[in-house]
Amino acid sequence: MDWLSLRSTYPNPKGQPERCGRLLALRRVLDGSQYDGIPNDFATERSGAGEYIPLSRRRPSVRTNMCRTVVEDSVSLLFGDTHWPSFVANSPETVEALTAFSSCAGLEQIFNQAAIQGSIGSVAVLAEVAENVPRLTLLDTAFLTPHWSADNGELTAVYERYTVKGRDLAAQGYVIPEDNMAVDYWWQRTWTVNDCEILTPWPVAAGAQGARDENRSVRHGLGFVPIVWIRNLGGCSDDPDGDCTFERAIDTVIEADYLLSQAGRGLKYGSDPTLVLKTGGMPGGPAREGGASSALTLPPEGDAKLLEINGNAAEAVLGHYRELRAIVLEQLHGNRAHADKISAAQSGRAMEMMCLPLIWLADRLRQSYGAGLCDLLRMICRFTHVVNGGLKIDGAAFTDLEPSGIGLHWPPWFAPTEPELLQLAQGLVTAVDGGLISNETACTIYSARIGIADAASEWAKISEELSKGTRVAKSAETTRKDSNSGKTLSHQVTA
Known part of the structure; x- marks a missing residue:
């Protein structure tokens, strides 16, 4: 049995587009x-009438x-x-x-x-x-029908429609006649750029659809449909x-x-x-059990x-x-x-x-x-x-x-593991020292590898620290020179 044969055994949802049955399958x-609808378990080989049941059933x-x-x-x-x-x-x-x-x-x-x-x-x-x-x-897209604008590709409306039993609607507060508790009703909701319209449920057998339910419908006035539709693997x-x-x-x-x-x-x-007995001229019958070794007694021409x-x-x-x-x-x-x-x-x-x-x-x-x-x-x-x-x-x-x-x-x-990060850092240092790439590019590559989202801000922090370190070094150098000048002047005065 292949997928087409198995899918043909599923009930077809009435009043729904073809894609609904495909998605449900x-x-x-x-x-x-997918196999729950097959009535026979795998160990059952014969039906009640003794007929053989194929594997596909x-x-x-x-x-x-x-x-x-x-x-x-x-x-x-x-x-x-x-x-x-x-x-x-x-x-x-x-x-x-x-x-x-x-x-x-x-x-x-x-x-x-x-x-x-x-x-x-x-x-x-x-x-x-x-x-x-x-x-x-x-939302379950099997029962949704979207519409997009031909100008900008945005959603303009999404229709949701499926059947529900009358007893379930009565539990939600709808007034359903006692005779229709087991009857299937259509339930429909529509999102537009300014509305969320819910219709009064109506029987599937009825010709005309229900009217707008003012108590449950909402006018949101957003200017867009508040639904994000995602297609799997593109499309x-x-x-x-x-x-x-x-x-x-x-x-x-x-x-x-x-x-x-x-x-x-x-x-x-x-x-x-399975035990098979060849009894010769003896009449057939079930094998006997018993005795010290559960032996079977057969005629000379018999076999087991x-x-x-x-x-x-x-x-x-x-x-x-x-x-x-x-x-x-x-x-x-x-x-x-x-x-x-x-x-x-x-x-x-x-x-x-x-x-x-x-x-x-x-x-x-x-x-x-x-x-x-x-x-x-x-x-x-x-x-x-x-x-x-x-x-x-x-x-x-x-x-x-x-x-x-x-x-x-x-x-x-x-x-990445620590040896990988060390190897990458050493390679980037060699590339920077050899003039192959800049420090900023090396920072971008390393930041992406360790998972930093904003490499530019990371490089800005490094540049700030480098400039701060340069200023500190210059200040230390100036202090050292001033100190040496003071010592020289003191030596001359003493002389």
Whole structure:
């Protein structure tokens, strides 16, 4: 069974665009629930009527979840504990405010989850302000339909629409007739540049949609849609979704899951083989158990054998699985290194070479989610211009933040070791002494290696210290000369 066959077994969401069904199917793979709809477990070979059940109609007993593994590895390298970028901007106040916002809003955790959730193709981040405090929410893009302006490419509207049971609406305060508690209703919300419109839910079977719910709708008047739409791994501007991180390897993962499930079944079968009796002219029947040695009594022309499996078959299966695993990781640019084969601590450069395919994937993700993060930071600055009283971030009020020059400074993939830093410093000193590069360039190279975001300010501090040291040296030289002159004059007077 391949991915197309498995996907055809999923229910098709009615009244939704085609991309909705595709994203929901990919999310099943990401969550590891892609086989949950198959009714038969892998150990069941026969139905109640005695019919043989093909393997494609049985749930595999082994789920490798390699797609999720590669996604989590790439995201940990993208927004992990030591890989979260620092913010830069032309205004120091903007940097201070955005850094405080990142800490208070839990921006690192939100974007970690956004990168995992968006690996199916896209993710949306909703920014809201309650009592001048900003908060963020991740939205499910499978049920969202965005529209962009043809002039500047900004979002002009985002439609959210999905079905919900009448009983769930009644629990939210809607008036639903008792007969319609199990009926499916449409729930729709629309964000525009000035509005957040919510319609009154209406039954799916009804022809006309509901009217505007004035009690729940809000006119925000921001002048922009407060949503940041992020396409995974780029994508064209006309498509709401980017490329899925793992879709190209799903077929191979399904093959590996069924292969390991069948191999496990074979090993269990080898531990408890089937007994076959050749009874000759005697009538057949179940084998008897008992006696001192559980012996079987057979006629002279009878025979008994065990259906066993050669142990070489299990090794061949494992070898085939290792090849499938290598293919999956090669397709997804995952990490093919084994941690148990690393005998000693590796340098940062060695770790980069060992995880080079994964770094290539994370570098592409940096372009997508880094751009989305910058868009969100600019949106926070826009909030400070349109919200009365500005934004309250970490107990301080910020108004009219300047968004120009907003960017990200990414740390190195792996922290350099002390011998690497010493070797780099010695090489830079040799290059400066040989006249190959300037001191400022050497400072820029070394600052980038150790993770300093603003190399220019670092060089300014060094220049200030150098000039201060020069002034101190000149002052000491002047003092020494004055002292020597005084001694000479005293000697002449004495003479």
